[in-house]
Structure formats: C-alpha cells, structure tokens
Amino acid sequence: MKQIYLDYSATTPVKREVVDTMLPYFTEIYGNASSIHGFGQEAKSVLEQSRKSIAETINATPDTFYFTGGGSEADNWALKGVMRANRKKGNHLITSKIEHHGILHTCTALEKEGFEVTYLDVDAEGMVSLEALEAAITDQTVLISIMFINNEIGTMQPVKAIGEIAHKHGVLFHTDAVQAYGNVKIDVNEMNIDLMSVSGHKIYGPKGIGGLYIKKGIRIQNIIEGGAQERNRRAGTENIPGIVGFAKAAVMADENLEAHREKLIYLRDKLANGIMDVIPYAKYNGHPTERHPGNVNICFEFIEGEALLLSLNAKGIAGSSGSACTSGSLDPSHVLLAIGLPHEIAHGSLRLSIGDFTTEEDVEYTIESLKEIVQKLRLMSPLYDKVLKEGK
Template identity: 45%
Template sequence: MTSVPAERIYLDNAASTPVADEVIQEMLPFLKQQYGNPSSIHYYGRETTRALQSARKQVAGLINAKPNEIIFTSGGTEADNLAIKGTMLYKPSTRMHMVTSSIEHDAVLEPCKSLEAAGYKVTYLAVSGDGMIKPSDLKDAVTPETKLVSIMYANNEVGTIQPIRELAAIAHEHGAVFHTDAVQAVGKVPIDVRELGVDLLSISSHKINGPKGVGALYIRQGFKIDPIIHGGGQESLLRSGTENVHSIVGFGKACEIAGKRLPVYQQQVSRLRDYLIKSVQEKIPHCRLNGSATNRIPNNAHFTFFGVNGEDLIIKLDENGIAASTGSACSVKKQKPSHVLKAMGFSYEEITGSLRLSLGMQNTAEEVDRAVEVLAQVVQELRSLSPFKSKYS
C-alpha cells in the first residue's frame, strides 16, 4: 500500500480547479432555502429566476457579451456539442461542410465524427510542431459549402493559443460561422467576444474555480441554431431541462471573481509558470518544453522527459503527493496516445514521455520547488530502470 504523503500539491488545474469559498457561500442558499423551480410563477420560482438572471449577467460580463447571449449548459462538452450540432443541423442547406483542427478536445472531435457518420464532411486542419494553426491553411480549407469553422482558443494539453480573431475573420469572409472552444482560456486571458468577432464560444465553470457540471455557450445575438436537448423549452428553447440553479449561481460568482482578478491571475500564475519551467530545465537533463514558448495560456507547462514513461511518472509523482497529468483527463480513460501530440508531429517516445503541469492561483513557489525536487528524483529513478539508461543518465 502507498503511504499517504504529508502534504499534497495539486498541479492539475487544467483538469479541474478547487471551488472558491465565495462561490460555495453563494451556492448554499440555493441548496437550502431557495429551492424553487425557475419555471414556477410563485415566490420561490421568482427568486430562482432572479438568481439565474444575475448569474447570466456575471457570465456575460466576463466575455463582454449581453446576458441574453448566454445559454447555460451542463458544461464545456455540452456547449461544444450544442455549438457544432446546433449549427450544422439548423435549416439543413447545401452547406454540409465544416472545418476544425486536429488538436481539438474530444468534446469537439466526437460531435464532428457523429456528423461525418450522418453524411456531413469535416476537414481537420494540421498544426505546426508547437501546436499552431496557420491561417492560410484555413483559407485553403473553406469552400462555398463550409457552414462552420470550430477552432479552440487554447489547447488543453500544451496550452497553445490560436489567432482566433484572424481565423474568425477568414470564416466570415467565406460566409461561414465561427465557434471557439474557449474552455481553457476564459478567466486566464482577456476575452472579448465583440473584439474577437466570434459567433459561438464555449465556457466551463470548473476550470475557473466554479462547480462542475455547468457551463455556457455564448451565442451572438440574432444568430440561430437548433437545440440538441428537447423538452420544456428552458434557456430560450435551446436547452430544455430544469436549470441547475445552485451550480449556475456558483458559476456566475466564479466568473465575477475571474473577471476581477484577471490581471493578477495573469501576472502571478505566468510568473510561477515561468519559474517552474526554468527550474525543470535547470534541474532535469534531457527534457523539452512543448507547445508555443510565447503564445500559451499562463497556467500551462508541458514537457517531454526523454527515456521516461509519462504514466509511470504520474504514478510516482502521485505516490509522493503531487497531482499531475499526461494531458487531457478525458482521454486518459480511453488509454490512447495523445492525438494532440501526434498532430504536432511527435514521435512515440516524445508522446509517451510527456507530462502536463498546470497551475492555479492557490499554488506557491514553495510548492513548485518541492514538486521539481520530487520530479527530478523520480525522473532519475525511472531512467535508471529504463533500457535506454545509458542514453539519458
């Protein structure tokens, strides 16, 4: 049995974040006294309706949207599904083609696959070695049949940020709609939907210190899509089902906090991230930082440790109280090599030796020191057991 480490260090904030105390406080009344259904017309219903309106304003405020442009969903996955299927299935036309990238989250790739199975055509854009999409590739991929372009704002594994404004403009020049999965970017970099010119944008609450199981799709005013969940017509007929009131309230508060702290977050977390990268590079030989050195979200550090298996690394780190990840929490369960790193042209060795460390506001320089110390020991230990030990010792 593994002995439990004295103190745990959480470096997997891209997978999920701790729920802020202020968020929990804001949610509690909606689990206790204010339990009404927002569709009811009595006092209890009016109270929860008011709470939804207020949360909608808070979420909209974080991305410079209007409250009526926010549709609450069960999270980032549903927001992506709603954006993609909702657009492609709306008023079936001659436009049966969409463009996305080869490094999207499964929440985008899987609905694309299901559309392909139904006869739609999907083009997957390639990326460079640091995970960037070339705008000229999008120009070449769009055709008069293209209805939708869906490109993620920031990648969940390597943290690379795409030139969304430029990509959205190209889509629009060709009469296509533009969606971005901004789940890893919202609350970490300034996002203004008007300035970006996007039609649809996905957000998830649990990546920004809100509760899990709630998120939103921004839908530009006047833009029409089909619902994918049918029923009582909640959320402007676009997402039926009694609203997850307490979670939506928590999500709203998390957005308000994220908006207020954004300049501090960017400065504090990116400084800690740079310190982490420098320490790893100084203390651990034969490692490489992956993703863009400049266009990356503040909280992401992604490495390849040559001669080491990333899964073994995570298990060893966990035994020492450090929570890290090889990349997407969702594809870990599928036990398949990262499609993102594959698309970036990585060899099998580069993929299997990869590790993502993602930071949050709660992390400290002392935690980074301790984590790097343990990481250096563990990497050395695993390399000494590896058949390639002479190459990397």
C-alpha cells in the same frame, strides 16, 4: 507528506466565496425557475442576474448566453446545432487535429450524418496555419471550430484573426474557450466570435455547469428537447445553485484577471525553466509565449508517463499526462502526435497546470522531486543506458 495540486487544467477547487454564495439556493431559495409562484420567481430572478453577470465578462448581452451542463455539452450543441440547422447552406465544417474530444468526437458523429469535416494540421508548436485555414474554406463551409487554448500543451490560437477569415467568407466561427475563460480577457465582439463554449469548474466554480454564447441571428437547432427553459433552447430545470456559483466564480475571475495572470505566468516560467535546467532529454511542448498562463507540458525521453505520474503521486504531487477526459488511456496523446512527436517521446509526457493556490514552495518541491524521479526511472530504462554508454 506534502500535498501539491498541479492539475488545475483538469478541474479547480471551488472557492469558499463561491460555496458560500451557492448554499442558500439548496435549502432556502429552492424554487423551480419555471414556476409562477413566489418561490419560482425568486429563483428566476437570480437565474437572470447570473446570466447577466457572466455575459458582461465577455462583453455580450444576456440574451446571447445559454446555460448548459458543461463545456462538452456546449461543444456538442454548437457543432451539431449549427450544422443541422444550416444544411441548405452547406455541409462542410473545419476544425483542427488538436481539439478537445468534445469537438473531435462530435465531428465524427456529424460525419456519420453525412457532413464533411476538414481536420487542419498544426505546426510543431501547436499553431494552426491561417493560410491553410483559409485555403480549406469552400462554398459548402458552414462553420469553423478552433479552440482558444489547447487543454494539453497550452498553445493559444490567433482567435481574432481566425474569426476575421471566417467572416470574410461568410462562415460562422465557434471556439472552445473552456481553458481560456478566466485566464485571458475575452471580448466576443472584438474577437469575431459567433459561438463560444465555457465551463464553470475550470474557474473555481462548481462542476456540471457551463454555457454557450450564441451571437444573435445565428440559426441553430436544439439538441435537448422537452421544455421551454433557456428561452426554448435547452430543456431541463435550471441548476440554480450551480448557475449562481458559476456566476460568482466568473465575476471573481474577471475582477482579478490581471493579478491572476501575472502570478500564474511567473510560477509557470519558474517551473518550466527549473525543470528544463536540471533534467536533460526533455522537451517543452506548446508555443513558448502564446500559451495558457499556467500550463507546463514537458516530454521526458526514455520513461513512461504513467510511471512518472505514479511516482509523483507517491510524493504528494498531482499532475496529468494530458487531457483529463482521456487520462485512463494508454495511447499517446493525439495532440502530441499532431505536433510531430514520435510515439516513444509522446508516451513520456507530463502536464503540470498552476492555479491560484499554487506557491513558490510547491514549484521548488516539484522541480526537485521530478529531478529525482526522472533520474530513478531512467536508470531502469535500457534505452537510456544505451545512450549513456554511447555518450550521446
């Protein structure tokens, strides 16, 4: 049986070149980067070189990039750190209803601390209204946090314009770029980004390592205390193998960005168009063009997403119903509800995400398999039977 992985938005395999780069830092160069002896200083040197390599991919200076345990930690730090450090300026934060739970749950925690949060609506394609965003800004607004690319439906927000609006009003701008980094070119200066979260395991690097870009001069509190690591910002002995792997993956992604994007867009469109051509009563979600190069999110009427995923898995195809962080939930996606889909349609969602190891044969096999699976599942649906009898 074929084994086809189409869940790259959840995580990516670690590339062999990345693994090879990491290996010496487990057994040969294993010092603690905080130690002053030779072993420690060797680790310290590669730590700072890795920081420099990653910073260069976003046109930042090394002293503005901080390593974290992943994207969710970076999101928590950005929001909690900025809001707590700037209480005297204001207590208001603006975000959107389709953010990753790393943002939404952090906002809920901040509301319990007395901060006020505005959750912006999005349109049917998942886009934030720039007019509504600007109208939501008050004299108490400290921070705007809008994700770069949505992890479920793939919609890409007008990040540069959002940053311009924020700065026009003296407000800071954070973006969760976990899905964007390595898939689109990012220049934090040109795009008016003040803080940005990224993650290693979305770009063919290791899990458990990420980072937060913090523009110079921004007031931000620490959320992890206990040591002087990361220039007194984030305590904890540095994960040198993970950092080295993250940097290697980042450099490879940056060097191969255009070819990577071209391949993904071609296969994405082939997959999406192929599915929509052969399966009726299906809705392609997200913006048609301003979207992640490898994201396909489709809702199929009259069936449940869980049954769809299990049937795909039986054919060796790995997909998801949305965010990997909520894949165990039976509730419909908050993102799909936010773009206006009713519960019964949102329940039949499927996210297929393409990556560097996806082939045309994988795409063709998936289209044929989905056609067969959806037809079989719908034959068990009384709602679909009713539609057929009514000739709709």
